[in-house]
Amino acid sequence: MERANIVLLDKAHVWHPYTAMEAYIAATQPLVIDRAEGCYLFDVDGKRYLDANGSWWVSTLGHRHPRLLRALTEQAGKLPHVSLAGITHEPAAALATELAAIAPGADRPEIPLAEKLTRVFYSDNGSTAVEVAIKMVAQYWAQNGRPRRTRFITLSGAFHGETLGSTSVGGVPLFREVFGPLLFDVVHVPSPAEEGGWERAFNQVQAALRENPEEIAGVIVEPVIQGASGMQMYSPDFLRAVREATRAVDTFLIADEVFTGLGRTGARFAVDLAGVVPDVLCLAKALSGGLMPFAATLASERLFSGFLGASSRALYYGHSYCGNPLGAAVAREVLAVYRTEDILGQVARKAPLVKAAFERMAASIPGLVRPRAVGMVGAVDLGGGGYLASGGWRVYEAAKRRGLYLRPLGDTVYIAPALNIPDSVLEELLSGVEESLREVAGG
Numbered sequence: 001m002e003r004a005n006i007v008l009l010d011k012a013h014v015w016h017p018y019t020a021m022e023a024y025i026a027a028t029q030p031l032v033i034d035r036a037e038g039c040y041l042f043d044v045d046g047k048r049y050l051d052a053n054g055s056w057w058v059s060t061l062g063h064r065h066p067r068l069l070r071a072l073t074e075q076a077g078k079l080p081h082v083s084l085a086g087i088t089h090e091p092a093a094a095l096a097t098e099l100a101a102i103a104p105g106a107d108r109p110e111i112p113l114a115e116k117l118t119r120v121f122y123s124d125n126g127s128t129a130v131e132v133a134i135k136m137v138a139q140y141w142a143q144n145g146r147p148r149r150t151r152f153i154t155l156s157g158a159f160h161g162e163t164l165g166s167t168s169v170g171g172v173p174l175f176r177e178v179f180g181p182l183l184f185d186v187v188h189v190p191s192p193a194e195e196g197g198w199e200r201a202f203n204q205v206q207a208a209l210r211e212n213p214e215e216i217a218g219v220i221v222e223p224v225i226q227g228a229s230g231m232q233m234y235s236p237d238f239l240r241a242v243r244e245a246t247r248a249v250d251t252f253l254i255a256d257e258v259f260t261g262l263g264r265t266g267a268r269f270a271v272d273l274a275g276v277v278p279d280v281l282c283l284a285k286a287l288s289g290g291l292m293p294f295a296a297t298l299a300s301e302r303l304f305s306g307f308l309g310a311s312s313r314a315l316y317y318g319h320s321y322c323g324n325p326l327g328a329a330v331a332r333e334v335l336a337v338y339r340t341e342d343i344l345g346q347v348a349r350k351a352p353l354v355k356a357a358f359e360r361m362a363a364s365i366p367g368l369v370r371p372r373a374v375g376m377v378g379a380v381d382l383g384g385g386g387y388l389a390s391g392g393w394r395v396y397e398a399a400k401r402r403g404l405y406l407r408p409l410g411d412t413v414y415i416a417p418a419l420n421i422p423d424s425v426l427e428e429l430l431s432g433v434e435e436s437l438r439e440v441a442g443g
């Protein structure tokens with residue numbers, strides 16, 4: 001089909017995510033992508049775009065990695081799907097074992113088994129990975145002697161997904177307000193990324209835990225980087241302090257690593273930067289490398305034990321595609337590629353280039369503020385406009401003309417490319433970002 005035709009059908013019927021549809025239908029010329037390869041997207045006319053955000057942070061090994069494609073087609077030829085109801089299969093069983101083996105704390109003998117992340121619950125996406133975490137924790141307390149523990153402590157600026165549960169623990173007002181009456185009550189504390197340092201946020205976490213230890217079900221965080229609210233970064237020291245504070249009152253810490261998990265920050269998991277072992281760890285996005293919607297929620301042995309016994313104590317939760325063999329087979333191959341291609345080593349080598357480039361841009365282009373970088377994420381702001389500000393979109397247009405797909409978060413311009421991006425493509429990406437910012441901001 002020709003571009004014009006596809007756009008016509010799209011504008012007649014497709015309701016796009018995070019999109020003001022009236023303006024979209026009236027004015028947006030969407031990219032019409034036909035295929036992808038490595039770090040590049042190709043439109044129907046063959047024009048090439050460098051994918052600066054790994055297609056919303058999922059394509060961490062580049063598009064169409066040959067090994068992932070092979071794992072997918074081999075599994076599809078054998079068993080594309082079967083439920084996990086009274087059934088198991090090699091991809092689900094082996095992947096759970098491999099995840100438990102690389103989970104934070106797995107290799108630390110001083111950590112008791114009860115605290116290790118030994119159990120894996122599968123679902124389809126980041127939102128459901130968080131949703132099941134919330135339900136696990138709430139039900140654990142309900143049937144293990146502390147039924148008043150129903151409130152979660154959440155960070156301002158947090159993003160945990162789109163279900164009503166994950167929206168309830170979110171902290172971006174624009175995504176919450178309209179659903180206000182439908183959301184459950186949480187304790188909001190400031191973001192540790194806010195100016196003035198993480199201590200302010202931590203003091204409020206600690207105060208809430210001390211005031212109401214019998215009401216707090218757990219604390220949920222995006223470790224080190226709050227992604228969707230604009231790549232807000234904070235010190236791992238905050239995580240260490242929160243872990244101690246939650247242990248002091250014996251409540252849970254949930255690490256939502258849907259974005260940060262599997263190397264994005266340079267460590268395998270962002271909590272590893274703090275040496276912290278959470279009670280629950282949510283993974284999606286990078287887990288299946290942009291091939292399949294797939295997610296895993298890792299739970300501690302203690303949490304899991306709280307569901308044993310009478311059948312009324314079971315976790316009555318699941319999705320049609322729970323443990324989907326295609327997703328699980330691809331995820332196993334993702335982990336294998338990380339090992340054989342030393343993805344974490346690649347990030348360690350390239351991360352300083354990203355950091356230096358964003359610092360250089362902020363120093364030389366007027367109006368840019370708060371350059372920041374961790375691992376393979378670099379970001380800079382065009383002022384303090386927030387999510388609905390328009391500066392980022394002018395940079396987006398300037399980048400598009402240069403063959404660079406650089407979707408902003410409001411006034412935040414950022415990159416989160418494939419972790420195995422070749423050096424020459426990374427250079428092309430960084431100079432494309434710089435030129436686009438210079439065009440819009442002047443200088």
Ligand SMILES: *Cc1c(COP(=O)(O)O)cnc(C)c1O
Pocket residue numbers: 125126127128130159160161162222227228256257258259260284285
């Ligand atoms: C993207 C994201 C989610 C939601 O994941 P989906 O797959 O979009 O449902 C949850 N938490 C974090 C930290 C995310 O970045």
